[in-house]
Amino acid sequence: MxxxxxxxxxxxxxxxxxxxxxxxxxxxxxxxxxxxxxxxxxxxxxxxxxxxxxxxxxxxxxxxxxxxxxxxxxxxxxxxxxxxxxxxxxxxxxxxxxxxxxxxxxxxxxxxxxxxxxxxxxxxxxxxxxxxxxxxxxxxxxxxxxxxxxxxxxxxxxxxxxxxxxxxxxxxxxxxxxxxxxxxxxxxxxxxxxxxxxxxxxxxxxxxxxxxxxxxxxxxxxxxxxxxxxxxxxxxxxxxxxxxRIMSEIMTTYLPTILILTIVYITNFFKDFFFEAVVSVNLTALLGGLRLFTNLRQDVLTCAKASISSQVLSSFLSSDVSLRLQASFGAPRRLEPSSSQEGQCSHINLKVFIDIRDIDITYWRGPIQNIDKMFNPSGLLFFKG
Structure with missing residues (x-):
């Protein structure tokens, strides 16, 4: 059967x-x-x-x-x-x-x-x-x-x-x-x-x-x-x-941030002659930090109220903005006058606009007279020469 x-x-x-x-x-x-x-x-x-x-x-x-x-x-x-x-x-x-x-x-x-x-x-x-x-x-x-x-x-x-x-x-x-x-x-x-x-x-x-x-x-x-x-x-x-898995976050977020901050810190030891290079490095670092923040925000932080990464990168973008600008533009830097230009200075006109709302940065060159730091009610922080 x-x-x-x-x-x-x-x-x-x-x-x-x-x-x-x-x-x-x-x-x-x-x-x-x-x-x-x-x-x-x-x-x-x-x-x-x-x-x-x-x-x-x-x-x-x-x-x-x-x-x-x-x-x-x-x-x-x-x-x-x-x-x-x-x-x-x-x-x-x-x-x-x-x-x-x-x-x-x-x-x-x-x-x-x-x-x-x-x-x-x-x-x-x-x-x-x-x-x-x-x-x-x-x-x-x-x-x-x-x-x-x-x-x-x-x-x-x-x-x-x-x-x-x-x-x-x-x-x-x-x-x-x-x-x-x-x-x-x-x-x-x-x-x-x-x-x-x-x-x-x-x-x-x-x-x-x-x-x-x-x-x-x-x-x-x-x-x-x-x-x-x-x-x-x-x-x-x-x-x-x-x-x-923490290793991927370290390699894509924390390590690049540390490297950018290290490069920015090194520019504080440049001679006055390399003033334009210091400006370029600081602004490039700011844009790089902004890119890290926006990428992370698109992936995860839109649904996180106050994550550790958001706090770190927000601090990186907010507090370091003033420090970098102060280090770069805090006082007019003059080149040593040559024998043919006694009593004159080589001038660089620099104007930086920073929209705190959109983090939009532009700059250009021309004669420097002075640097005035101002806040306007629209939230636009700018340096005018």
Missing amino acids: ETRCDQFPNCKDGSDEVSCRLLIVPENYNKKIPPFQLDWTTNQVIKAEVNVSLFIVDMLKISEVDLEFLLKFKIKLEWFDYRLQFYNLKKSDASNALSVLEAELLWLPTLVFTNTEKNDITSGDDKSELTVSRSSKSSPSPDWEIEEINIFPGSSNKLNFERVYTKTFRCVFELSMYPFDTQVCYVDLEVKTLDRQGVNINPILIQLDGDTVLTQYILTDWNLAYKNESNPDQGVKMKIVMKR
């Missing part, structure tokens, strides 16, 4: 693969009703238990600005349906796979991903797999049955639903400690409203099958648990803990 209906003809005439049915659905079966039971002594509903397991395949995308992440994962649901019967089950689940047409006849757990944009749900389709696990002894077919059949009750042989999903989930990123931050994101699962009176979901297993080291983060922890232990009806949640 073990070779009966095993998808391989063992008899010469192939009769062992004739009239093979795996699933027997009663006529009064309603696929919209979960397989809950009623305790006749207490008149209380005994809910159907659905076991939930999640397998993380890959973290495809993380977007701090959009407050979301893209996750590829496999979900596995297990439950018993006492209303069903199965014929000739095999020890291997792969040999007990149900077809799409058979799956459409059955009640399937419908779970809602509540932190997706459209509250996506689990559903059976051609991309899902539905199998039966043999876990009990069989009973023989009745005497009036012509064919010899091993019958397995649905109350002790569980159904398994598996499907791979790729979904975008919402996540609130806490970036106040950026780039030394650790993020915690969730995948929330709940039973749909119509089934809550008859279905309980239980977190069983979570497993990471992909890489833990990502482009921006390192996955440090993951678990699956109830949202509220005292109220399992609220559903379950998968927790993913991610720690940012």
Whole structure:
């Protein structure tokens, strides 16, 4: 009997693969009703238990600005349906796979991903797999049955639903400690409203099958648990803990900033003869720091209230502006007069406009007379010669 209906003809005439049915659905079966039971002594509903397991395949995308992440994962649901019967089950689940047409006849757990944009749900389709696990002894077919059949009750042989999903989930990123931050994101699962009176979901297993080291983060922890232990009806949640990879931030933000500040500091030791070079270096350094700040702002800081990087770069752009200008233009620098130009000076006319709002800088050359520093109500700081 073990070779009966095993998808391989063992008899010469192939009769062992004739009239093979795996699933027997009663006529009064309603696929919209979960397989809950009623305790006749207490008149209380005994809910159907659905076991939930999640397998993380890959973290495809993380977007701090959009407050979301893209996750590829496999979900596995297990439950018993006492209303069903199965014929000739095999020890291997792969040999007990149900077809799409058979799956459409059955009640399937419908779970809602509540932190997706459209509250996506689990559903059976051609991309899902539905199998039966043999876990009990069989009973023989009745005497009036012509064919010899091993019958397995649905109350002790569980159904398994598996499907791979790729979904975008919402996540609130806490970036106040950026780039030394650790993020915690969730995948929330709940039973749909119509089934809550008859279905309980239980977190069983979570497993990471992909890489833990990502482009921006390192996955440090993951678990699956109830949202509220005292109220399992609220559903379950998968927790993913991610720690940012600090080395990339050091190489792209902190190290360039330190190098720029070092170059600017070195210009303080230049001779007066190189006044124009000092001006050019200071202004170029200011623009370079602005570029670092704007790039970082576009990537992350738009959703961070007061991160460490924003404070560092804001200080770099605000406090150092006055220091650099003072170092460069604080006093008129004169070249040593030549013998043919006794009592005259070589003059350089320099005018710098700094719009604090837009950080827009222009400069040009001409005769210097004096340097006046002024603030106007529009927020424009300028030096005029």
